[in-house]
Each structure stands twice: as structure tokens, then as C-alpha cells.
Amino acid sequence: MEYKRMKHASKTGLVLRKGAWTAEEDMLLKNCVEKYGEGKWHLVPLKAGLRRCRKSCRLRWLNYLRPNIKRGDLEEDEIDLILRLHRLLGNRWSLIAGRIPGRTANDVKNFWNTHLRSRAKQQKKEPHDAKSSEDHTMVTIIKPRPQTFSKTLNWFKGDNEIMETHDDRNLRRSSIEGVDNNYNMSPGLISSPVILDDKINEFLKELFDEGEKAVNGEIGWSFDGSQMERKALNVAEQENDENSLFDFPTDEVIWNLLDSEQL
DNA sequence: AAAGGATTCAACCGCCTTAGT
DNA sequence: CACTAAGGCGGTTGAATCCTT
Known part of the structure; x- marks a missing residue:
């Protein structure tokens, strides 16, 4: 160049x-x-x-x-995770990348555009027989918006140990910036970002458990499902690790859930 | 070996949101 | 309230590289 x-x-x-x-x-x-x-x-x-x-x-x-940037080809479990997260989140590359240690949003986006998009398109074109269409369930894509907490919030000010509880940059972001004004959340509704993260994690864990069921044949998730079942299960196991996967920022669905529980 | 088409991916662009004035 | 600056994001571009003929 x-x-x-x-x-x-x-x-x-x-x-x-x-x-x-x-x-x-x-x-x-x-x-x-x-x-x-x-x-x-x-x-x-x-x-x-x-x-x-x-x-x-x-x-x-x-x-x-940035330190800890991983170069080179994506591993199979990383690819599987991208596929699953893309189903869940759509083109929210920074969110997806936040779940894949060492990979950047640009990496994920480029990989999707060069390797996976065509595969997804092809899948869409292929005519479905009656049975296979029965096997597939629509998955609502979660589309969180960029989020920022007001710095005027009390718990945002000063040395907040909450903000130090996560090592991962993205996890920290989800705690510090995890509420979007678009969802009409007044600061008074927020008790603690830790509680929020727990609730969100719980909710997303359920979503991923659905995904796990899916690769066992209950719901259509995979792009070329045959190769993915075992990989997906490996990922699901990793997801049980503490601090591993379930610290997304929020989205409308999650806030609805939180509202319904009157947090 | 060379030409040219296809692919990859680093970098840019434009837009959105928020904070500050 | 309007405006501006800054941070952040997804979409797009185009040079470099790879592959095919």
C-alpha cells in the first residue's frame, strides 16, 4: 500500500x-x-x-x-461461537468479538464477510423440504445499542470496586456502560451493575442452553449442522466457566425481562 | 512464467450517541 | 435548546496476495 x-x-x-x-x-x-x-x-x-x-x-x-491480540486463523470453536453469536446478535461485531478472547471486531467482521456470509446466503437460497422447515425455529436477533452510563450516576463516581471486578475490557465495559438511555431506564431503577450482569448472564445462559438443545436436533441453529454439533457442545461447556461468556451488554429483550422482575 | 481474476484484510468513511458548553 | 467535539461502531474500499489458466 x-x-x-x-x-x-x-x-x-x-x-x-x-x-x-x-x-x-x-x-x-x-x-x-x-x-x-x-x-x-x-x-x-x-x-x-x-x-x-x-x-x-x-x-x-x-x-x-493492543496486547493479547491473537493473529492467525480462527479455530473451529471460535468459528462456531461466531456463528452462534451472529444468530443471536446480528452484525454486532464488537459484541461478538468481545466474547472471543484476542479477536477484534474487525477480525470477526472480515472473517464473516469472507468465509461465512456466502455460506449463510447459500443456506438461505436452498429450498427446504417440509420436514426441515418444521425443524427450524425463528431466532430473534438481539440488537443491543451502544451503551453509556451517565457519569452522574452515584455508583459511577470515584473508586468503584464494581468496576474492578472484571479483568476483561469488554466485561468492564458491560458493567460500566451497561445501561442505555434508549430504554428509558432511569438511574433510580438500577440497583447495581453486578446484579444486572448476573441477571443478564442468567438470561443469556438460557438462550445458549436453547442453542445447545438446537444442535442436538431440536431447533435449527447451525449453518452446516452436521459438523457443528460436537463443537457447539464444547463451546457450551466453556460457557459454564466463570467469567467466560455471559457478560453481554444489555438489549431491549433483556430489559423487558428485568422490568418484568421489577428490579 | 505471466496475466488476470478472486480473495483477504487493514484501513478509511460516515453515521450515531453522548457529554460538555 | 443548539452546537461542537469525541468515542465508537458497522459498512465499504482498495492494495496486497493468492490462485487459476
């Missing part, structure tokens, strides 16, 4: 670089983030001495430079 693509920053008049990152730029960005931490991306180009826009810096860090 040629690096001559440039654009002018609107205010500073600085010429910003575009295109592939050089090793030197990577080093500058890495040093900067390690020194100052993630966030404040608008300051990163300045502090790092990079002629890149904030978004470019953020993306490069998230998709390539």
Missing part, C-alpha cells in the same frame, strides 16, 4: 497521513498508549508525535497493537 494518501486536518492545517502504518508509527503509538493509557484519542497524535487522525490511532491500537 502506498503511503502518499494524505489529508489536511481542518484546523491545524497539518497534513495527516493515511494508509498503512509503518513500524516507526506503530512504535510511537504503542509507547504513547503505554505511557498515557487508552482513551483521549484526540490527544494521542499530538503526544505521540504522529501525523495521524485520532480515529486512525484508535483503530490501529485496537486492531493491531
Whole structure:
């Protein structure tokens, strides 16, 4: 890729670089983030001495430079998990990636677009006989929205040990940012993000248990089911591990559930 | 060996939401 | 209330690489 693509920053008049990152730029960005931490991306180009826009810096860090990024082909259980999560969540790549350690949303999205989308399309085209259509049950795709808690919430302020209970970045996000104003949740309704996570996990566990039943032949889940049954069961086992899978941010269905329980 | 078509994936773009003023 | 800046996301692009003829 040629690096001559440039654009002018609107205010500073600085010429910003575009295109592939050089090793030197990577080093500058890495040093900067390690020194100052993630966030404040608008300051990163300045502090790092990079002629890149904030978004470019953020993306490069998230998709390539961040520690523990897993490169290389996806393993079979990862693929199976993507398929199942996509059925559940649709194109919510960041949520899906959040469940697959070391994989980025871009990785998942690219993999889906190159390997799985065509397979899914083909599956859709294939005519179903009466029996197979009976075997398939519609699965409602959960579409959570980007979520942010108001910083004015009491438990958000200061040193909140709740926020330290999860190691995984995405888990932390689900706790800190797990409520969306779109669902008309007033802060008063929220007792604790830990409770919320537990409820959500419980709910999602049920959903996945349904998925597990499905691969045993009760509901159609898989794209080419024959190869997936055992893999899916392996995944289901992993899902029982503590802190492993059930810490999604919320969605409308989940909030309805929570409302019905008058939390 | 070379041409050109197909595929992959890093990076960009535009949009949405939230926070701050 | 309106506006702006920033963070974040999914969709798309296009250069690099692979594959086929």
C-alpha cells in the first residue's frame, strides 16, 4: 500500500497521513498508549508525535497493537461461537468479538464477510423440504445499542470496586456502560451493575442452553449442522466457566425481562 | 512464467450517541 | 435548546496476495 494518501486536518492545517502504518508509527503509538493509557484519542497524535487522525490511532491500537491480540486463523470453536453469536446478535461485531478472547471486531467482521456470509446466503437460497422447515425455529436477533452510563450516576463516581471486578475490557465495559438511555431506564431503577450482569448472564445462559438443545436436533441453529454439533457442545461447556461468556451488554429483550422482575 | 481474476484484510468513511458548553 | 467535539461502531474500499489458466 502506498503511503502518499494524505489529508489536511481542518484546523491545524497539518497534513495527516493515511494508509498503512509503518513500524516507526506503530512504535510511537504503542509507547504513547503505554505511557498515557487508552482513551483521549484526540490527544494521542499530538503526544505521540504522529501525523495521524485520532480515529486512525484508535483503530490501529485496537486492531493491531493492543496486547493479547491473537493473529492467525480462527479455530473451529471460535468459528462456531461466531456463528452462534451472529444468530443471536446480528452484525454486532464488537459484541461478538468481545466474547472471543484476542479477536477484534474487525477480525470477526472480515472473517464473516469472507468465509461465512456466502455460506449463510447459500443456506438461505436452498429450498427446504417440509420436514426441515418444521425443524427450524425463528431466532430473534438481539440488537443491543451502544451503551453509556451517565457519569452522574452515584455508583459511577470515584473508586468503584464494581468496576474492578472484571479483568476483561469488554466485561468492564458491560458493567460500566451497561445501561442505555434508549430504554428509558432511569438511574433510580438500577440497583447495581453486578446484579444486572448476573441477571443478564442468567438470561443469556438460557438462550445458549436453547442453542445447545438446537444442535442436538431440536431447533435449527447451525449453518452446516452436521459438523457443528460436537463443537457447539464444547463451546457450551466453556460457557459454564466463570467469567467466560455471559457478560453481554444489555438489549431491549433483556430489559423487558428485568422490568418484568421489577428490579 | 505471466496475466488476470478472486480473495483477504487493514484501513478509511460516515453515521450515531453522548457529554460538555 | 443548539452546537461542537469525541468515542465508537458497522459498512465499504482498495492494495496486497493468492490462485487459476
